[in-house]
Amino acid sequence: MTNERHTRREFLGIAGAGVAGAATGACFDSVPLGQSNEVNKDPQSADLVVYNAKVYTIDDGAPGAEALAIKGGRFTLVGSNESAKRLMGKGTQTLDAKLMTIVPGFIDCHNHAGGNILLYEVLVGNPFTVEFVTIASIIEKLRAKAQATPPGFWVDGYFFDDTKVKDSRQLNVHDLDQVSKDHPVVVHHRGGHTSFYNSKALELANINKNTPNPAGGTYDRDATGELNGRITDRARSVFEKVGKRATFTEEQKQQRNRDGLAHISKEFTRFGLTSVHHEGGDLFALQQVRARGELRHRVSYEVSGSMLEAMITNGIVTGFGDEWIKLGATSEHTADGSFSERTMAISRPYLDITPPYKGNVTETQEDLNAWVERVHRASIQVNCHANGDVAIDMVLTAYERAQKLYPLPDPRPKITHCTLINDDLLKRIKACGAVPAPFTTYAYYNTDKFHFYGEDFMKRSMAYRSFLDAGIPAAAGSDFSPGPFAPLMGIQGMVTRTGWNGQTWGANQRISVDEALRVTTLNGAYASFEEKIKGSIAAGKLADFVILAEDPHVVDKEKIKDIEIVRTVTGGTTVYQA
Ligand SMILES: [Zn+2]
16 A cells, blocks of 8 residues: 555655645545545644645635645645644645636546557647647658558547647548558548548448438539548448457456556646536446555546436436546437537528528427427436537527426526527526526637637637626536647636637637636636635635646736746645646
8 A cells, every 4th residue: 555655746746745645544545646644633733735726716796816735635724824824734635826816627528638649649730839840740640640551441540620730731541542552541620520531431431422411411522523521420321341350358448448548637637627518438447546556636427328318217317426436417418510510500691601601400399399398307417519600599499498397496408519609698598597608728729610600609609708798607618629728828818709710700709817717717617616615715615726837817818828837736645737
């Protein structure tokens, strides 16, 4: 046990750093990450005191403080250096924050948390930030993978972004033919709705230039009518049945899922996230990662499919679990297409597309009503994905109907993305108490795509200003992998509405640094009914916080995303240190 503890401490680089995690003894079966086994037995003194800090608490009662005291994984005091020093006893760890900034741990309310892909797959784009790549680099990475892969087996590339390519042209079938003629090759767009294939893949799937487009998808063609390799949405399903794929034993699958989750947990805390709403994933592996002391962030686990059925059938409701892994809302139930890949359902045709195209509605109102009512009646928090104004209207119609048929005192239905709004939708969102979770990093990361919609639409998109002015507690939803999850990049985008390319879109939706911090912390806690236990720095709440090298209120607003995360602390335990 001693050895194991030592290893973990070294692993985190905190040995001798003057602070270690508090002994919470609360949530883990095993010793939590970075936690000391030496429980501070003095009831009067704190486990950890952080002083000389510039604390933004996001607590209206006491917005600022100099010091924090923590015991049993919770804040016991938030106040002056003087008052905190009184809680220092023999067993107390202390940390001089040297006037650095402390904010509550960040909360991401929509994340696909694909750790396995980050860990095991070929990444042809940068998952975390804006980086332009060359088509040659994509070919080279995939060629290396093909050389290590038996012929006939798939070669996959992930995190491609069509507007982050130095060559300023679309990736195509000829590029991917240079990877291999003996392997089916595919490059997946990070948005999740389009993919690019080589000739071998097309041949195996028996797709040629005369193949008609199926419902809900397209085989795209170049100017001469030949297939260009880009295939969208449902047209991709034929590829699932062809070619060979690596197979894994149950044990290997579990191992990969555990390692993937442990890996992404590390990545989350590196960026300051202490709570993440997971879109499904392997719940068994998640619990094992936790038991091993490798879960660094708290999980609101969002269910779908057989697990949602099991909850409904067995009377399990939102909130089941504990402070580390808790059943949250449902996974996003999809009502329309994608914002970044331009398939969301909008009320006027897209610019420059003929014949006129208004995006994809992916479910009938009738089916949506039935699904929402069933989940709502089971007292499970409903969560629908709706990007376009048409889809948001449909989702609200279903929420209003369910609430009328079966009133619940505080249902807080989530609207994931809730991208394009208008005044009428705003009123209805407010009236039914829905919680939108708009894209966070898009305002910085995806400005190269906003001309597809135009300024008129961007004034009403990712409408944080409108939501807050209407008294709607909008939360932050990165939608990783489509968007990077870095909370500071998200905050910068909310504050500036200016992207990596210097373009500003929908400046009317700017919010202040304080507001953006609240969106990314306390409002996230509200979205999972946990605002009483986390989301702000106040005595009694879980000791989740981040130490920043610089104050986002003070630095140049265009540099907020570059502020160094010095330390991330979950439940009083240091889970990341720069
Ligand atoms: Zn999503």
